Amino acid sequence: TQLLEQSPQFLSIQEGENLTVYCNSSSVFSSLQWYRQEPGEGPVLLVTVVTGGEVKKLKRLTFQFGDARKDSSLHITAAQTGDTGLYLCAGAGTPLVFGKGTRLSVIA
Amino acid sequence: NAGVTQTPKFRVLKTGQSMTLLCAQDMNHEYMYWYRQDPGMGLRLIHYSVGEGTTAKGEVPDGYNVSRLKKQNFLLGLESAAPSQTSVYFCASTQRRLKQETQYFGPGTRLLVL
Numbered sequence: 121t122q123l124l125e126q127s128p129q130f131l132s133i134q135e136g137e138n139l140t141v142y143c144n145s146s147s148v149f150s151s152l153q154w155y156r157q158e159p160g161e162g163p164v165l166l167v168t169v170v171t172g173g174e175v176k177k178l179k180r181l182t183f184q185f186g187d188a189r190k191d192s193s194l195h196i197t198a199a200q201t202g203d204t205g206l207y208l209c210a211g212a213g214t215p216l217v218f219g220k221g222t223r224l225s226v227i228a
Numbered sequence: 229n230a231g232v233t234q235t236p237k238f239r240v241l242k243t244g245q246s247m248t249l250l251c252a253q254d255m256n257h258e259y260m261y262w263y264r265q266d267p268g269m270g271l272r273l274i275h276y277s278v279g280e281g282t283t284a285k286g287e288v289p290d291g292y293n294v295s296r297l298k299k300q301n302f303l304l305g306l307e308s309a310a311p312s313q314t315s316v317y318f319c320a321s322t323q324r325r326l327k328q329e330t331q332y333f334g335p336g337t338r339l340l341v342l
Contacts (some may be wrong), residue, residue: 151328153330155331160336161335161336162232162318162320162333162334162335163271163318163331163333164333165330165331168328168330170328177275196252200331205290206270208270208271210331212328214259214278214324214329215259215261215273215276215286216268216329216331218271218273219270220269220270221269221271223268
């Protein structure tokens with residue numbers, strides 16, 4: 121059974137701070153995705169990483185796929201209140217394998 | 229193009245009552261999924277379908293049934309609701325492309341079982 125462990129589970133920071141959240145597995149995934157779920161809504165895809173070592177940037181968000189394709193990280197620079205939400209990583213498969221998420225709260 | 233829609237948005241049931249949640253997608257996607265999300269938790273897969281007329285069990289299928297009679301619709305049924313089924317239910321659909329499977333989620337159905 122493939123599992124994805126996300127850490128930390130909860131994170132509360134001040135606006136303007138930087139943060140990194142992690143998604144780890146003992147299994148290799150052909151691709152890994154990050155979704156963001158805002159309060160009261162369904163998750164929305166942020167990015168898909170496919171190649172080991174790949175780095176993708178989405179404005180202030182930087183996503184990295186581990187060289188061995190077993191882990192990924194999401195770094196947010198200068199967090200804003202609009203970044204508040206649940207960040208979920210998902211590994212390729214049918215069905216997708218979702219982690220339990222990191223709940224981020226950015227306080228003004 | 230509405231994407232993924234869910235009906236109803238909110239429902240209150242009494243223990244033992246039955247109901248059906250409807251998920252509809254207009255993107256011609258092959259795969260559809262039902263998840264539940266409890267407060268402060270991630271997503272748990274209930275059932276899924278890889279095509280019209282097919283269904284498969286997910287992580288937490290007990291107490292639920294599903295049907296995929298039409299490609300665009302995926303129904304989730306609760307035959308005898310229990311308080312433990314109080315949750316937010318999300319439907320998702322996807323069109324697989326190579327290694328990347330983007331799931332498109334509906335807005336959720338909030339269910340309270342008393």
